[in-house]
Every structure is written in C-alpha cells, then in structure tokens.
Amino acid sequence: PVVLAERTIQIVVEANIDLDPAAVEIKRVLKDVFLTQCKLVPVAFEPVNDTQFREVTRAKLFVEGYIRKNIEYATDDCNGSLQYRTANVQFAGFADLTEEDFLTPPLIAAGSSNRSQFINPKNGDLPRLDKYFFENTVFYNEQPYCELIRADFFELDFSP
Incomplete structure (x- = not known):
C-alpha cells in the first residue's frame, strides 16, 4: 500500500442519549x-503524457461511521451503584482534497471506447444502422481505502 494523503477532518455531532434511570452525575464517558x-471520489484530473493514465488533482473524501459511547x-438512588449505558452515535462528513494534500497523487487508468460504422452498398453512401464494429478497453483500478489513525473529541456531556 502507498499512502496517498493524511487528512484531518472535523465533524460536528450532536446526540441526545436517554439515560434510564435519570443521571444526577456523569462519572465517565469512554469513546471509540x-x-x-x-x-475517495476523484473530481479533477491531469493526463500523464503518452500513457492511458490520469493523475488525480482534486478529490472528495467521504467518511461515515459511529462513535461508541460507554457512559458511566x-x-x-442512595445505594451508590453506578449505571451504565452504551450508545452508538452516527456521523458523516467529507473533506476536499487538493493537489497539495496528496503525498502521492493517485493515478487512474482511463478506458476507451470506439465505434466504426459501415456504408450500406444498397443505398449509396448512407451508413448502415444495423452493423457496427466496437472496440472497448477497460482498466480495473484499485479503490483506495482509508484507515483511522487518530480521533480527538471536544465535547460537552450533560444531564438536563
């Protein structure tokens, strides 16, 4: 694998998590x-001279997932026992990647498609509509994958 880019994405998340029985004090919240x-969706390219490749110059990075919150x-109640609640909070976001963001610019091989027509000898110089020659070239590119290296949380947890 080759690292294409390392990017920080800020995603704002708000969630109401019901606690039953109700909380008087939140002791700890662990998150994963x-x-x-x-x-990674390429949106702009530059051709690589004398090849079938195109270099990605701009792209959008879409991410989805969830934050697993373990609330203590x-x-x-006066008996002193702690309550626990686990909740999954969904999130989604994206980042624009420019040429400067790429450590190694992604290369995408471009396919081609050609069609040749034939003249109909019975109707003079009119093209035949029932006979074509097709040529297609398809390249199968690997889809880049992502991995999460670090997550920072800045949050306000409270009980109404």
Whole structure:
C-alpha cells in the first residue's frame, strides 16, 4: 500500500442519549470511533503524457461511521451503584482534497471506447444502422481505502 494523503477532518455531532434511570452525575464517558464507509471520489484530473493514465488533482473524501459511547453515571438512588449505558452515535462528513494534500497523487487508468460504422452498398453512401464494429478497453483500478489513525473529541456531556 502507498499512502496517498493524511487528512484531518472535523465533524460536528450532536446526540441526545436517554439515560434510564435519570443521571444526577456523569462519572465517565469512554469513546471509540468506527469507520463504516470511506470513499475517495476523484473530481479533477491531469493526463500523464503518452500513457492511458490520469493523475488525480482534486478529490472528495467521504467518511461515515459511529462513535461508541460507554457512559458511566450515578442516579438519585442512595445505594451508590453506578449505571451504565452504551450508545452508538452516527456521523458523516467529507473533506476536499487538493493537489497539495496528496503525498502521492493517485493515478487512474482511463478506458476507451470506439465505434466504426459501415456504408450500406444498397443505398449509396448512407451508413448502415444495423452493423457496427466496437472496440472497448477497460482498466480495473484499485479503490483506495482509508484507515483511522487518530480521533480527538471536544465535547460537552450533560444531564438536563
């Protein structure tokens, strides 16, 4: 694998998580991030001279996933036992990647398609509509994949 880019994405997430029984004090919230989908979509290219390749100069990076929150909290009950609640908070976002963001610019091989027509000898110089010669070239490019290296959380947890 080749690292194409390393990018920081800020995603704003808001979630209401019901706590039953109700919390009087939130003791601790542990979080983990899980990516469920990550796609790099090229939107601008430059041809690579004398090849079938195009260099990606701009792209959009789409990410989706969830934050698994493990909440430890105290209730109004006097017995002192702590309550626990686990919730998955969905998120989605994207980032624009420019030429400067790429450590290694992605290369995409471009396919081609050609069609040749034939003259109909019965109707003079009119083209035949029932006979064509087709030529197609298809290149199968690898889809880039993503991995999460780090997640920073800046949040406000409170009980109403």
